[in-house]
Amino acid sequence: MSDSTFYVTTPIYYVNDAPHIGHGYTTVMGDIITRWHRQRGENVWYLTGTDEHGQKVLRKAEENGVSPQDWVDKLVEDEWRPMLATIDVANDDFIRTTEQRHIDGSKAFWTALYERDAVYKGNFEGHYSVSAEEFVSEEDVAEGEGDDEGFKVSKLDGSRVELVAEENYFFRLSDYQQKLLDLYESQPDFIQPESARNEVISFVSRGLRDLSISRSTFDWGIEVPWDDKHVMYVWIEALLNYATAVGYGTDPERFAKVWPADIHLVGKDIARFHAVIWPAMLMAAGEPVPHRVFAHGWLLVGGQKMSKSKANGIRPDELVDTFGSDAYRYYFARALTFGSDGSISWEDINARYHAELANGFGNLASRVAAMIGKYFDGVLPATGAVTVPEQMVIDVVAKAVAEADAAIEAIAPHDALNAIWRIVDELNGYLTEQAPWKVAKDDPDSDRLATILVTAAEGLRVLAVLLNPVMPMSSAALWDSLGAEPSLGALDAQRIDDVATWGQLPAGTTITKPPSLFPRIEAPAE
Numbered sequence: 001m002s003d004s005t006f007y008v009t010t011p012i013y014y015v016n017d018a019p020h021i022g023h024g025y026t027t028v029m030g031d032i033i034t035r036w037h038r039q040r041g042e043n044v045w046y047l048t049g050t051d052e053h054g055q056k057v058l059r060k061a062e063e064n065g066v067s068p069q070d071w072v073d074k075l076v077e078d079e080w081r082p083m084l085a086t087i088d089v090a091n092d093d094f095i096r097t098t099e100q101r102h103i104d105g106s107k108a109f110w111t112a113l114y115e116r117d118a119v120y121k122g123n124f125e126g127h128y129s130v131s132a133e134e135f136v137s138e139e140d141v142a143e144g145e146g147d148d149e150g151f152k153v154s155k156l157d158g159s160r161v162e163l164v165a166e167e168n169y170f171f172r173l174s175d176y177q178q179k180l181l182d183l184y185e186s187q188p189d190f191i192q193p194e195s196a197r198n199e200v201i202s203f204v205s206r207g208l209r210d211l212s213i214s215r216s217t218f219d220w221g222i223e224v225p226w227d228d229k230h231v232m233y234v235w236i237e238a239l240l241n242y243a244t245a246v247g248y249g250t251d252p253e254r255f256a257k258v259w260p261a262d263i264h265l266v267g268k269d270i271a272r273f274h275a276v277i278w279p280a281m282l283m284a285a286g287e288p289v290p291h292r293v294f295a296h297g298w299l300l301v302g303g304q305k306m307s308k309s310k311a312n313g314i315r316p317d318e319l320v321d322t323f324g325s326d327a328y329r330y331y332f333a334r335a336l337t338f339g340s341d342g343s344i345s346w347e348d349i350n351a352r353y354h355a356e357l358a359n360g361f362g363n364l365a366s367r368v369a370a371m372i373g374k375y376f377d378g379v380l381p382a383t384g385a386v387t388v389p390e391q392m393v394i395d396v397v398a399k400a401v402a403e404a405d406a407a408i409e410a411i412a413p414h415d416a417l418n419a420i421w422r423i424v425d426e427l428n429g430y431l432t433e434q435a436p437w438k439v440a441k442d443d444p445d446s447d448r449l450a451t452i453l454v455t456a457a458e459g460l461r462v463l464a465v466l467l468n469p470v471m472p473m474s475s476a477a478l479w480d481s482l483g484a485e486p487s488l489g490a491l492d493a494q495r496i497d498d499v500a501t502w503g504q505l506p507a508g509t510t511i512t513k514p515p516s517l518f519p520r521i522e523a524p525a526e
Contacts, residue, residue: 005043007261008034011270012049012095012241014133015072016060018079021332021344022267022299024087024316028329029296029338029413030265031089035469036408036416040496045258047245049095050080054133054234058220068220072098086317088325088472095245097222097238106232106240107225108249109285113171114226118284121227124168124212127152131159133234135212157269169214169230176280177208183279189292191275192411193339196268196295200275211236211277239278243287261290263411271295294411297341319349326471327353327518333470334417354520361424361463362517365478367431368456369513375440375449380483382507383454384447389434390455394502396426397462401500404466413470420466427459454505457482461505465494474517481514 010026013019027048034046052072061071076096084091095102113119127136136154141161144151151160184190184201191197214230215221221231240248242261247254266274271293279289301314320328331349334356336342372378386394400419407415436452443449461482468475468491479491487506488494 003043005045005258006034006037007045007246007258008047008263009242009245009261009265010048011264011266012051012097012238013080014054014056015050015052015075015080016056018075018315019083021314021316021319024083024328025299025332025336026265026267026296027084027089027091028087028332030263031087031091032329032333032413032469033263033408033411035090035472036405036496038492039465039469039494040405045093045246046091047093047095047242048084048089048091049093049241049245050076050097051234051238051241052076052096052098053221053231053237055215055218055220056131056133058218069098072096083316086320086325087328090472093245095241097241101250102241102244103222105244105247105249106222106237109240109243109281110232111225112285113281116284116286118172118175119169119213120172122168122170122210122212123165124170125165126163127154127161128164129154129157129159129161132157136161137209164217166216167230168212168216168233169224169227170210171213171236171277171281172284173211173277173280174208176283177204179283180204180208180276180280183289187291190279190289191271192292192294195339196271196275196293200271203272204276208276235273236277236281239273239281242278242290243282248287260288262292264290264293266293266295268295268297292411294339296338297336299336300341300343301345322521323349323353324473324518326474327357330357330417330471333413334421335414337414338412350521353518356421356424357518358520360421360428361467362474364424364428364431364456365460365481365514365517368453368460369481369511371436372453372457372511373513375436375453378511380454380457380505380507380509380511381450382447383503384451386451389430390451393426393430393455393459397423397459397502398500401462401466401496405496417470420463420470423459423463423466427456427463430459431456454507457505457511458502461488462499464491465496465499468492468494477514477517481512483510483512 008030010030013023030046034044038044057072058068061068064071127141129136136156140155141152142155144153148160153159154161181204191200213233213236214224215233216230219231221234222237224230224232242264243259246258264274274293282289331352335348335352372380400423403419404416407419434452436449439449439452460478461484464475464478476491479485482505484505487509488504
């Protein structure tokens with residue numbers, strides 16, 4: 001095993017309200033990717049967390065008559081941490097930007113920028129979106145319509161903007177235009193997918209302006225180390241979490257071991273912050289840039305991007321309470337192409353749950369165990385000769401494992417699941433064609449029946465390992481049903497590079513019928 005760390009991050013989520021499934025989407029995809037890499041035997045560190053400063057949080061707290069610290073504390077403990085348990089996420093760390101380690105690390109980073117002459121004091125006058133916590137250039141401002149009539153709005157996301165004038169510190173972003181373009185050329189996969197890469201290159205090629213990076217009209221934020229009249233602009237501070245969480249400014253040995261990040265997972269609407277401003281800041285501070293920034297698409301409900309204002313921000317627990325966490329994780333990984341926008345609906349989730357999980361995978365596991373119980377008293381028999389149909393199963397499994405592993409490497413969990421599901425389909429087709437129930441009736445004394453059921457059980461062993469990063473609860477139940485742990489060890493200890501090796505379940509293994517992995521349910525209408 002390599003001593004290097006595979007370090008993956010989600011964005012830190014802005015704590016002004018409860019999470020919706022858009023937040024859960026990014027977090028689950030990162031969880032699937034990192035769990036898979038753990039099953040490769042790699043050292044993995046998976047970070048998520050919350051962004052808790054800024055004017056929007058301050059105003060929300062004031063509206064609710066509490067301090068901003070009390071407001072974020074309650075939301076984090078009542079909403080954001082519980083979401084991770086709801087969708088069964090195995091993150092290694094959870095950072096809050098109000099933590100001392102982040103405050104200390106952020107101040108250390110800003111000091112490095114200051115000492116390298118990457119920041120200077122100036123005056124800012126222009127438009128600011130409190131909703132997006134973003135400065136908006138004049139060309140991106142329009143007159144509002146409908147409910148926004150009489151207001152200026154951002155063309156970027158439709159949020160209302162305010163005209164602000166204040167003394168700020170500025171980051172010399174304009175110095176990094178060519179350096180960034182050189183980065184994109186030398187690391188073609190630095191920003192993915194291709195659509196995001198093209199947009200970022202186009203944006204940088206048009207020219208970069210120096211960036212206002214502090215605020216001086218409110219105090220809910222981290223003070224600029226050399227000037228307590230200013231707090232750090234929330235976006236600039238938030239980006240630093242990826243470094244401060246692994247020791248920047250507080251634990252140099254830890255930081256040197258883990259940094260740079262392997263993958264920053266972000267929504268496409270914040271790709272520019274991560275692929276333009278963040279690497280420029282790191283260059284300015286003399287630190288390595290991350291290996292990859294992957295910008296996924298939006299979840300669309302009724303053809304619209306989810307948002308609280310449109311009342312289509314579905315909470316993760318609304319789906320999990322109906323379908324369970326494994327089905328939730330499976331649906332978003334299988335039904336949507338990670339990197340593109342994708343539409344979801346209750347009807348589609350319900351249809352896939354029953355067709356693919358209950359009837360396809362769950363029924364397969366149940367009937368294999370039932371037949372071994374019926375024909376061999378629940379004990380896995382010794383296999384007979386491998387014939388052409390069995391070799392076809394073995395070949396499909398080997399190819400699917402290789403393709404799934406390559407897909408995870410390419411940050412394409414949807415392609416990985418498509419490859420894995422070919423094993424489910426192959427095993428179901430194999431049982432239908434080989435008809436073990438007919439063999440048991442027509443030729444009970446041959447070893448053909450044993451060969452068929454051992455082949456099916458081996459296929460299920462492979463599926464338990466491959467699906468463990470995606471559906472850990474049902475995979476654990478399947479592993480237990482196969483009686484695999486006494487001879488093969490814990491499910492989490494199984495390795496991707498060895499899973500296709502055939503014949504690992506020994507004869508004599510006790511097979512038990514699992515509880516229904518995906519029982520039929522009545523899903524509510526959308």
